[in-house]
Amino acid sequence: MQSRHGRALVLLLLLATAGGALSSPAQTVHVLAEPSPFKDVFVLSLAQDLPANLRVVDEPEVADVLVALGDAAFTRAMAQGKPLLGVHVSRALSEKAVQEGYRCAAIWAGVSLANQLQLVRTMMPLARRVGVVLGADSVWPAELVRGFRGPLKLELLPVKNARDLGDTLRENLNHLDAIVLPVDDALLGPDAAKLVLLTSYRQRRPVFGPDLTFVNAGSVASYYASGSDLVSEAVQRLRVFADTGEWGASAFVSRPSVVVNEHVASSFDMHYRDSGALQDALQKAGEAP
Structure with a gap:
């Protein structure tokens, strides 16, 4: 009799726990994002990868949490006053939003300076002097470069x-082993990319970064945040x-x-x-992010 009572009590406790979870x-x-194939794939992948206690909805009005892809969507989403995660958002914009009291965080556009320096060290073991180009809207603060301590x-720069980019490169490339570029849409547009890469070839100094597009155009190598990287980080x-x-x-993707x-x-x-x-070498050395 006591055994049956004990089993019944355990069953009631289990049902109560399950009922609480179901309730x-x-x-x-x-x-939130501009209509694009990337948005469609991102939303589909996110919906598939989210845990059971999270689900994607079609209307922002009924959502508990907003995810914004890019700066424009992030800016619009701030006005709705809901918890907000920015994805591929500029560092300056996300930091300004936090300072203004918005309940938000961001996965920044680009990758960390440490990641890009890993590439230089791995692909150019003898490199010692590396120039880091920075503009007003670059993802890495100047203080990070000035305060860097390491083998490089x-x-x-x-x-x-x-317009100043070509002169800066021509004046400095000869005494450097390599150049590292940040994500900076204002500074590194298509015309600038052509200028940087042509100057690199003429002076025989390699350029690393800032992303997949630049590598396809002629940069040596780069870490970059792929669509699947962004989905995984957002999840x-x-x-x-x-x-x-x-x-x-807020931070860059942890595993670019x-x-x-x-x-x-x-x-x-x-x-x-x-x-x-290269990826195998980074992993074997214990340096892969």
């Missing part, structure tokens, strides 16, 4: 605008927020992808000349 509705998420000696951020009610600090321009890497006689070999 807690999933938090809803809406993705960094030289800050401030550039006011795209992790949303999971933590659903569990704790806190976003944590890597790409190498094989032709350019070969022309500079780089240590690694394809993306797979």
Whole structure:
């Protein structure tokens, strides 16, 4: 008799626990972005990867949490006053939003300076002096470059605008082993990309970064945030927020992808000349992010 009572009590406790879990509705998420194939793929992938306590909805009005892709969508979303996660958002914009008291965080556009320096060290083990180009809207603050301590000696190359870029490179490339570029749409447009890469070839100094597009155009290699990287990071951020009610600090993606321009890497006689070999080398060295 006591055994049956004990089993009944356990069953009641289990039912009560299950009932409590079922009675807690999933938090809803809406993705704001300009219409594009990338948005469609991002929303579909996000919906598939979210845990059971989170689900994507079509209307922002009924959402508990907003996800905004890009600066324009992030700016619009701030006006709605809901918890907000920016994805591929400029660092300056997200930091301004936090300072103004918005309940938000962002996955910044680009990758960390530390990631890009990993590439230089791995592909050019003998490199010592590396120039870092920075404009007014670049993702890395100048203080980060000035305060860097490590096996590479960094030289800050401030550039006011795209017109000054060519002169800055021509004046400095000869005494540097390589150049690292940040994500900066205002500074590094298509015309600037052509200028940078042509100057690099003429003076035989390799350029690293800032992203996949530049590597396809002639940069040696770059870490970059792929679409799947951004989805994975967003899922992790949303999971933590659903569990704790806190976003944590804004940051770059924690595990970016890597790409190498094989032709350019070969022309500079780089240590690694394809993306797979470079990724393996980083992982074996314990340096992969």
